[in-house]
Amino acid sequence: MSKVHNFSAGPSILPQEVIKKAAEAVLDFNGSSLSLLEVSHRGKDVVAFVDHNIALIKEILGVPEGYSVIYMQGGASLQFHMVPLNLLKTNGKAGYIDTGTWANNAIKEAKRIGGTQVLASSADKNYTYIPKNVAVPEDLDYLHITTNNTIFGTEYFHLPKSSAPIVADMSSDIFSRPINVAEYGMIYAGAQKNLGPAGVTLAIVRNDLLGKHGRDLSPMLDYKVYIDKESMFNTPPVFAMYVCMLTLEWLKANGGLTWIEQRNIRKAEMLYAEIDRNPLFVGTVATEDRSRMNATFLLKDETMEPAFNAILKEARISGLPGHRSVGGYRASMYNAMDVDSVQALVDAMREMERRA
Amino acid sequence: MSKVHNFSAGPSILPQEVIKKAAEAVLDFNGSSLSLLEVSHRGKDVVAFVDHNIALIKEILGVPEGYSVIYMQGGASLQFHMVPLNLLKTNGKAGYIDTGTWANNAIKEAKRIGGTQVLASSADKNYTYIPKNVAVPEDLDYLHITTNNTIFGTEYFHLPKSSAPIVADMSSDIFSRPINVAEYGMIYAGAQKNLGPAGVTLAIVRNDLLGKHGRDLSPMLDYKVYIDKESMFNTPPVFAMYVCMLTLEWLKANGGLTWIEQRNIRKAEMLYAEIDRNPLFVGTVATEDRSRMNATFLLKDETMEPAFNAILKEARISGLPGHRSVGGYRASMYNAMDVDSVQALVDAMREMERRA
Numbered sequence A, B: 001m002s003k004v005h006n007f008s009a010g011p012s013i014l015p016q017e018v019i020k021k022a023a024e025a026v027l028d029f030n031g032s033s034l035s036l037l038e039v040s041h042r043g044k045d046v047v048a049f050v051d052h053n054i055a056l057i058k059e060i061l062g063v064p065e066g067y068s069v070i071y072m073q074g075g076a077s078l079q080f081h082m083v084p085l086n087l088l089k090t091n092g093k094a095g096y097i098d099t100g101t102w103a104n105n106a107i108k109e110a111k112r113i114g115g116t117q118v119l120a121s122s123a124d125k126n127y128t129y130i131p132k133n134v135a136v137p138e139d140l141d142y143l144h145i146t147t148n149n150t151i152f153g154t155e156y157f158h159l160p161k162s163s164a165p166i167v168a169d170m171s172s173d174i175f176s177r178p179i180n181v182a183e184y185g186m187i188y189a190g191a192q193k194n195l196g197p198a199g200v201t202l203a204i205v206r207n208d209l210l211g212k213h214g215r216d217l218s219p220m221l222d223y224k225v226y227i228d229k230e231s232m233f234n235t236p237p238v239f240a241m242y243v244c245m246l247t248l249e250w251l252k253a254n255g256g257l258t259w260i261e262q263r264n265i266r267k268a269e270m271l272y273a274e275i276d277r278n279p280l281f282v283g284t285v286a287t288e289d290r291s292r293m294n295a296t297f298l299l300k301d302e303t304m305e306p307a308f309n310a311i312l313k314e315a316r317i318s319g320l321p322g323h324r325s326v327g328g329y330r331a332s333m334y335n336a337m338d339v340d341s342v343q344a345l346v347d348a349m350r351e352m353e354r355r356a
Helices: A016-027 A044-061 A075-087 A101-113 A223-228 A238-254 A256-277 A302-314 A339-355 B016-027 B044-061 B075-087 B101-113 B223-228 B238-254 B256-277 B302-314 B339-355
Strands: A067-072 A093-098 A115-121 A142-146 A166-169 A186-190 A201-206 A281-283 A294-299 A329-332 B067-072 B093-098 B115-121 B142-146 B166-169 B186-190 B201-206 B281-283 B294-299 B329-332
Touching: A016 A238, A016 B016, A044 A067, A044 A201, A044 A238, A044 A256, A067 A075, A067 A223, A075 A101, A075 A142, A075 A166, A075 A186, A075 A201, A093 A101, A101 A115, A101 A142, A101 A166, A201 A223, A238 A256, A238 B238, A256 A281, A256 A294, A256 A339, A294 A302, A302 A339, B016 B238, B044 B067, B044 B201, B044 B238, B044 B256, B067 B075, B067 B223, B075 B101, B075 B142, B075 B166, B075 B186, B075 B201, B093 B101, B101 B115, B101 B142, B101 B166, B201 B223, B238 B256, B256 B281, B256 B294, B256 B339, B294 B302, B302 B339
Parallel strands: A093 A115, A093 A142, A142 A166, A166 A186, B093 B115, B093 B142, B142 B166, B166 B186
Antiparallel strands: A067 A201, A186 A201, A281 A294, A294 A329, B067 B201, B186 B201, B281 B294, B294 B329
């Protein structure tokens, strides 16, 4: 059977060798005759792979001294709550830039906790661009941004100028290109795009920002506890963390962030070139803010959708419908996607042009 | 190679057929040519198995009308925080019975949230028994108990008399025997003992207890949101939930709770009989409160431990050392453990007797 081209927005495509090794560990973890699903998280081999996992993250992203790397549960949505709990002082204020659904959810949660200002928004044009030249007050505890907007298909390529620490939700573009971690106060990401399966969340936190909030926090919501206990205050999601490690090994072995950025640029250029060339299709977002991870586009004539969907099905292209809140099409081209899958989509768009 | 007898306290033994089917789904989910790790949680087949999962729980436990079944992340430790947030009224009070480490952690979290009374404790005898005849005030919002105490090896076989709703942490004995769900206001359980891998938490909540707390809760900490969104407010831990479903199918196919209770009684009786008979060993807890899930015992002469550990190793018995906070030995005999593994442990204890 021919390959399925998996354009799912998340949970999303993982490298084939990662999937194969993950299945092997489910059957037999490290030659122990036990499944990875049934061994203690405090066992020597589990602690060893978690340490290796953290070391790989530090190496691949170039995490400087003074930052901690932790794994948690609850997805980015729980981080929307934990970020202000941990970083917004009881009499302080935080700034947020509103670039879509997820940024909005983060804003709602921050408002429950304390002083929260929305400094800019692209809601006026249905989130089709990233706000530029945002004036960031100097007295913020932090500035929050969403670096890639999965639903609307925009991505930050230049950080806002901010003297306050930048907290970035990188759920859908972490590990897709080199970044300078030192430019951030905190980075967090649900794993289920470029890193692993659903059920685990990564965070990188600048240590000196912690412990200043003035709240009595539950340990399960306190970054300091995760740091002190090396992500094992309680039983962590062992299997999901293992798959993340396998993905990081795959990324490193293939050339790391420089390699993946080149591949991601190539895939994005191929698809956007076809969107711009093909008279049947139109991109939905400002050209300079087009996401390399999630390309959103429309058929100019919506009545052609059934015909295009049939072509997609023939080509075994899955996961292309846009988010239920916006419609149209969304091609998610995360790290694990090969160039040939993007070519298959481009071919399908050309086939649609021929048939139209 | 001979079988490993996995007495790990958690994450812990799962049925072999569950492990095999879990590995198959990692390679190819439902014949989709895609891994279960890389498909959308909103896909038809994922939604279908989650629904089936919930239906199995309701059927196997006999969950009555008026209760909701939800899956969350964060383990029982996050429930220690969420239970009082959702069920302890801002001017109300909750009662807790202290039966060990986990009960204590639950108490600590409740005290952060509101009025919390410790009604009884077995701390006076290092948690070697379950407090009996506890006077439960009538005006409590709820009474919290820990039905099985993994670390100390005690288990409730009779519920306290309480006019307040009973909230039970059943992390380590849920699905081990029939229960009458109607006797509880809420039940919760981290999956990684009798249900699945680490990374997912089950809760069964009586609907009429909700929405009375008077707090502005983050959606990720609000049971009502999980109920309304059918455990998919955000991306749930898909793979861990799938493994839970496989375990529930295994349990149902083999005869459900009546069958598993008989098997668990048999295993516990075999081991406790040997602990009581063998002059080298001694049980650590009150006979009537001995857990069927976690049997804790000591070598009377601690200097024999290296010799016994060597015998355990020869017999491929793993996971037997007691919790790091108490020492000694702990045999966790969760649902998936066959009688032959308990026999292997009994044989090892007899071999120790012969060699001594």
